[in-house]
Amino acid sequence: MFSIPDVPTLSLCSTLMSFAFMTVYLTLWRARTGQSFLLDWAASSGLYAAIMVGFGIVGDHPVAIAVLHALLGLSSVLVLTGVDRFDGLKPFRPWTIPLILLPSLGYLGPALLLEDRTVAQMGGILGLASVMVAIGSVLSSGRRNGIMGGRRIAGLALLGYVPAYLLTLVVLMNHSEIPHAGALVPLLADQVLLPILNLGLISMPGERAQAVLRRIALRDSLTGALNRAGLTADAPAVVTSETAVIAIDVDHFKTINDRYGHAAGDAVLVALATCTMRRLSGQDLFVRLGGDEFVVVLADTAREAALAFADDLRRSFQTLPDLPAWTASMGVSMVAPGETSLIGAMARADQALYEAKASGRDCAAA
Numbered sequence: 001m002f003s004i005p006d007v008p009t010l011s012l013c014s015t016l017m018s019f020a021f022m023t024v025y026l027t028l029w030r031a032r033t034g035q036s037f038l039l040d041w042a043a044s045s046g047l048y049a050a051i052m053v054g055f056g057i058v059g060d061h062p063v064a065i066a067v068l069h070a071l072l073g074l075s076s077v078l079v080l081t082g083v084d085r086f087d088g089l090k091p092f093r094p095w096t097i098p099l100i101l102l103p104s105l106g107y108l109g110p111a112l113l114l115e116d117r118t119v120a121q122m123g124g125i126l127g128l129a130s131v132m133v134a135i136g137s138v139l140s141s142g143r144r145n146g147i148m149g150g151r152r153i154a155g156l157a158l159l160g161y162v163p164a165y166l167l168t169l170v171v172l173m174n175h176s177e178i179p180h181a182g183a184l185v186p187l188l189a190d191q192v193l194l195p196i197l198n199l200g201l202i203s204m205p206g207e208r209a210q211a212v213l214r215r216i217a218l219r220d221s222l223t224g225a226l227n228r229a230g231l232t233a234d235a236p237a238v239v240t241s242e243t244a245v246i247a248i249d250v251d252h253f254k255t256i257n258d259r260y261g262h263a264a265g266d267a268v269l270v271a272l273a274t275c276t277m278r279r280l281s282g283q284d285l286f287v288r289l290g291g292d293e294f295v296v297v298l299a300d301t302a303r304e305a306a307l308a309f310a311d312d313l314r315r316s317f318q319t320l321p322d323l324p325a326w327t328a329s330m331g332v333s334m335v336a337p338g339e340t341s342l343i344g345a346m347a348r349a350d351q352a353l354y355e356a357k358a359s360g361r362d363c364a365a366a
Contacts, residue, residue, distance in 0.1 A: 007180040010187035011052050018049035021198040040082030041201050047075045062111035069124045070104035073131045080135050086204060099134055103127030118172055121182035129165040132158045150207050153200030157193045164189035222266060223273035225288040235342050238283045238299045239335055244306030245342060247331040247349035250292035251361040260324045271320045306332050310364035327362035329353055
């Protein structure tokens with residue numbers, strides 16, 4: 001059987017662990033200019049370490065203990081402010097102010113009015129549980145810039161304190177004679193949840209960097225459209241018999257480059273891509289195959305609707321300002337029943353594109 005460590009030992013472990021993570025955050029901050037969110041997380045860990053020391057110093061003074069409870073709320077709020085800075089948002093949320101005060105008031109009210117330390121501990125614990133529910137829910141459910149893993153891990157770690165606090169309430173109600181009963185279970189939870197919380201936060205910058213690299217690898221740097229690798233990655237999700245493929249080619253693109261320069265040609269490609277992507281939705285894809293060759297993949301679209309989309313898009317190109325006069329030809333095809341890739345549909349769209357060019361260009365054919 002394992003013996004439960006005493007509260008001072010658990011408190012020392014939490015203090016040292018928090019100090020270690022504070023050191024990690026500060027070291028990362030010094031090495032990564034501009035990542036101020038690391039300072040929020042360092043402050044959260046450092047404050048928690050100081051709070052652990054504070055509980056060992058203040059004794060039974062109710063006001064001092066209430067202040068420490070408020071600081072516990074603040075240490076959790078700092079996790080959220082750091083995540084907000086990470087996301088480029090304002091780090092201040094007005095509702096966090098009463099959230100910080102809730103554990104303090106939950107403890108101080110019963111301590112002063114009832115002079116009952118057990119009830120005061122229960123009030124403080126309920127306040128801390130409310131803080132964890134609020135911040136943990138925001139972090140575990142939020143998704144920004146496609147980044148979810150580290151944020152969710154941190155949020156779930158904070159939510160993990162809630163059952164520990166509820167168990168603490170049960171202990172206080174039934175075994176209040178146990179020394180430091182109100183601190184025992186939360187400190188035990190610290191040994192598991194503090195590493196999970198901080199490792200989740202530490203993983204977020206790496207997760208974002210990986211997302212950026214993936215985005216760069218799968219997208220054309222000039223137009224923002226998917227490249228061939230991006231098409232390969234995303235196409236399986238949209239291949240059905242109701243998927244339309246539109247091949248697009250700028251008419252006489254070489255002439256535009258020769259007459260107006262490559263900068264003008266690039267401007268045409270960017271305008272084409274921007275105009276097209278604004279009209280897409282849902283699972284639709286837009287791909288630059290190379291040069292002035294593009295493909296639009298329309299999910300859940302009938303042939304007639306795809307032809308209407310192509311004609312409307314082609315006409316919209318003629319209204320784009322500040323560009324040399326240019327047109328585009330398009331070929332439309334459908335994924336055939338039983339096909340499991342876009343290869344056949346793209347080949348048929350390409351053939352239709354050549355028919356459009358043979359018919360005089362600046363038109364769509366199917």
